[in-house]
Amino acid sequence: MAVAGTPSLAPEGRLAIIAGRGQLPVYLAEAARRAGEQPLILALKNEADQRFEGFDVVRVGIGDLAQIQSLLRVGGIVRVVMSGGVSRRPEWRDIKPTFKTLIKIPSVVRTLMSSGDDAVLQMVIKLIEAMGCHVIGAQEIAPGLLAKTGVLGSVVPGDDDLRDIEKAVEAAEMLGRLDIGQGAVCVGGRVVALEGVEGTDQMLQRVAELRAAGRISSRRRGVLVKLCKPQQDMRADLPTIGLSTLENARKAGLAGIAVEAGRALVLDETQLVAAADAADMFVTGIDLGLEGRGAA
Amino acid sequence: MAVAGTPSLAPEGRLAIIAGRGQLPVYLAEAARRAGEQPLILALKNEADQRFEGFDVVRVGIGDLAQIQSLLRVGGIVRVVMSGGVSRRPEWRDIKPTFKTLIKIPSVVRTLMSSGDDAVLQMVIKLIEAMGCHVIGAQEIAPGLLAKTGVLGSVVPGDDDLRDIEKAVEAAEMLGRLDIGQGAVCVGGRVVALEGVEGTDQMLQRVAELRAAGRISSRRRGVLVKLCKPQQDMRADLPTIGLSTLENARKAGLAGIAVEAGRALVLDETQLVAAADAADMFVTGIDLGLEGRGAA
DSSP: OOOTTOOOOSTTOEEEEEEOBSSHHHHHHHHHHHTTOOOEEEEETTTOOSOOTTSEEEEEOTTOHHHHHHHHHHTTEEEEEEESBOOSOOOGGGOOOOTTTGGGHHHHHHHHHHSOHHHHHHHHHHHHHHTTOEEEOHHHHOGGGBOOSEEOSSOOOOHHHHHHHHHHHHHHHHHHHTTSOSEEEEETTEEEEEOOTTOHHHHHHHHHHHHHTTSSOTTOOOEEEEOOOTTOOTTSOOOEEOHHHHHHHHHTTOSEEEEETTSSEESSHHHHHHHHHHTTOEEEEEOOHHHHHTTO | OOOTTOOOOSTTOEEEEEEOBSSHHHHHHHHHHHTTOOOEEEEETTTOOSOOTTSEEEEEOTTOHHHHHHHHHHTTEEEEEEESBOOSOOOGGGOOOOTTTGGGHHHHHHHHHHSOHHHHHHHHHHHHHHTTOEEEOHHHHOGGGBOOSEEOSSOOOOHHHHHHHHHHHHHHHHHHHTTSOSEEEEETTEEEEEOOTTOHHHHHHHHHHHHHTTSSOSSOOOEEEEOOOTTOOTTSOOOEEOHHHHHHHHHTTOSEEEEETTSSEESSHHHHHHHHHHTTOEEEEEOOHHHHHTTO
């Protein structure tokens, strides 16, 4: 744990990456290193599932505010990025407050037990900023991960796909407004699944099962749409797709995936596009603009 | 198959019950018999899962419009009620049109493949009415099944439950407006699952799994809300709860179930209430009134 005194080359002060599940934290760490930084990784216990070899890594309990605060202070951290999935929220007994946060604990626990992801992440951002750090978005470390507008591979969505995208966007926007989830699947003009706490991959597995049971038409392929919540802070939990999303969408028989351009992250884009092309699937960044966003 | 010539005692003409999955068709058949009728049961192949002993029963393919039309005609049927679940829509090759419906088949298939349940049921009602029958709602045969306003058992929802009901109502209304589904689960103010094609029981199983995995707070119980879609025809697919709904809600750790009074069916009410009381769960009929309905 070579935490203390490690100098940062970045003029803005040292970066910490709070790392949950999946590959995103690794990509951010690598991107930061390429930019000349030496990020400190705070790998969340029971969530972070990647090795961060060659980086400074400390494992922290997800509710251990006291340890997180002392690490940020000792590490000379000025900027913090939150990345990766958290499948299990801390229970009240997992929360270890700092002296300063003690008074806030009842409301922290209430938010954890009663609010959507967006409200919880807003609270986490506020707690970290109260520790004197600046919370930034993954796209500020690795802007290349942001979804671009338009089709990524060589497969282009057809008219039926565009209609499915439109209906799934409508459902996903409503999900987002209610702070429930980010994803919706539409097959042949019919929204068949909406993402709740289970997450995108489990929702796609459900679609695959319903399809195998004949409860979703086998003659229409359908789409997955993932959108940012309208009120979502761009510094937390941007919709993310990667190879496993594509693989699960393929198993669900879908024709492709649409994400919101500029407000979603695409991991492993080169391999993702190659896999999508090989599976005759499209991956596209859609521009909802102000029109779609203002519908609330 | 004593179909032809069986006289009906009801002045309005003989009743046919199109029977899908579950107990509802049996209850309707029994209610009709108590009212002096001799209903003809058209039990849908691969869906109807009850014995209809002592009733006239014919098994029909779900898309076999030609057979259904001739049975309705030969049976002297004037009124038709549709009841029970249909988990699998017919494929285009299952549709056996009548001469009169031949021209409508392309649009029938399109609706089957591309629309929400409500649109499909609207179409089925129109097809049956074009055969010269009058389609009526289950509540016209068995008005006692309609959910009443207020708490059914001895357990009363608390303040947290009322708040969960309110949030789940908001989500379920939106689901209904988009013709996606009828049910939503809210735990501690957070909507955790929405019903798509999988149906209520599978959604509740998902909640139980997410709860067991620690992904939903174990300290808040939560509620299931089932609502009629705002635009829903009261003659088809009213939200229904029964013993299996209660049992699945119990396994999901929920505090209770709320359905829309006057627009949902409660099966086996006596046993349901006893089981709910035993499990310390509430079952309540909520009155959304015009206010809640007009929110769209």
